[in-house]
Amino acid sequence: MSLVLYNDLTRTKEPFVPLREGHVGFYSCGPTVYDYFHIGNARPFIVFDVLRRYLEFSGYRVTFVQNFTDIEDKMIARANREGITVRQLADRFIAEYYKDADALGVKRATHNPLATEHMDEIIELVSTLIKKGHAYESEGDVYFDVKSFSKYGALSKQTIDELQAGARIDVTENKRHPLDFALWKAAKEGEPHWTSPWGEGRPGWHIECSAMAMKYLGETLDIHSGGTDLTFPHHENEIAQTEAATGKPFVKYWIHNGYLLIDKEKMSKSLGNFLTARAALEQFPARAIRFFMLSAHYRSPINFSEDSLHQARAAMDRLDNCWSDLRYAIDSRKKGETGEGKELSARFADLEKKFRAVMDDDFNTAGAMGVIFDGVKIINTYLKENEILDMEALRSAENFFVKIDSVMGLLPAEADGGDEEQEIEKLIAERNEARKNRDFGRSDEIRDDLAARGIILEDTPDGTKWKKKA
């Protein structure tokens, strides 16, 4: 059993076989850093983070590259509006990107290259394309000649004529063909520019991904991912540029995530119907957002709503409760040799197999959730039905969660110990003393005070547990 991925190039699921055994070169299109990213943008960050983690979990060494587009029309417009340089704008929103992505539990990429730091590579790639007759200069601009690349449209499954028929682009530019796209743009007044063989200018949007992907991952990548709206033209153009230059296949597996909808409509900056990840994080716990994103298959559209986030949050609470009950049992409940260790270990080993099976099938995270909650049920029942617990059983359960969570990233961070924790323990002791004396007024007062601080108490036959509200 091994990983199968849906490849948009062939529109079928294919067994995943990397170019180099044991290693995966994975490029994911990153944000244009002109603003906070919105919750729809967050979807690919989260789902491909999970794919990357799953590959690592499966034993691959993954080189994961995600770029920042830091020079582009919208960057220039916003920087001008704010009276700052494009560089300052980029620095600011790169920092903001990390804040939000970190909060959402997205692992840092191996490399986060910037377009502006790869001008040499970009210029060289454009030069090569001109030399090979796939690109032409026109008044300081350089365009890719789509007619020169016979496979153009292979990813979109459309011919050049079909693509053009629906085209809504104006033909006023210096292009030979309406679908020709800019590799290099001549500098305009007040724009950042770099020196090139075609005069001062800046790169087109698509070329940076090709140049940087090749620099960090070589001429052929294992996986390239992005939102499905990037399929055309961005990824189509990346293929054209790169393959025209190298004569080699650019990417083995193209994968695209479905949209995040809001009110059944695509969330996008241009439609104005977006909620920034920053704003969403103020409203909902980060792990609930992550949970929501992973509760459906990555290729399906998902509808963002307050209700679906509440549902995700409630489900996450169930997982949290189980986890904290388990940890509490390991630390504080009665243990003994009960002979149930083997049985529970076997059941968790079986669940781990199921987890691998569903994830191997095009990383079906929604299926994986089912497996996780099967584990939750087993643990809850075991803890409920037994006075004396078997340490081997508890450890196998803990191990199961830790392993799976290395992929899913849904469990809360470790409690930090420290003064606050000691104070809480003291208050709990005081409250239990009050309860013993049937002084429920005082007892409830302490519980209410702690609740106001986000600390939830639960009385169990083995003592009082506490947890922080998510």
Place this chain on the structure above:
RNA sequence: GGCGGCAUAGCCAAGUGGUAAGGCAGAGGACUGCAAAUCCUUUAUCCCCAGUUCGAAUCUGGGUGCCGCCUCCA
């Protein structure tokens, strides 16, 4: 016009031939000083029609509805 996706219980959502995972919400019960948590029980003729098959949510054809790409967009 071309290309593509989706339609499973009140809600979210897995499931590509053998009579439907999981989560949320609801109802009843157990436990509890009260809570909370947990456990048990309970809720689906899988959009419609026709076909293939011993057998279809799953395959084929035809509908209906919703969404998207072909322009910057994750």
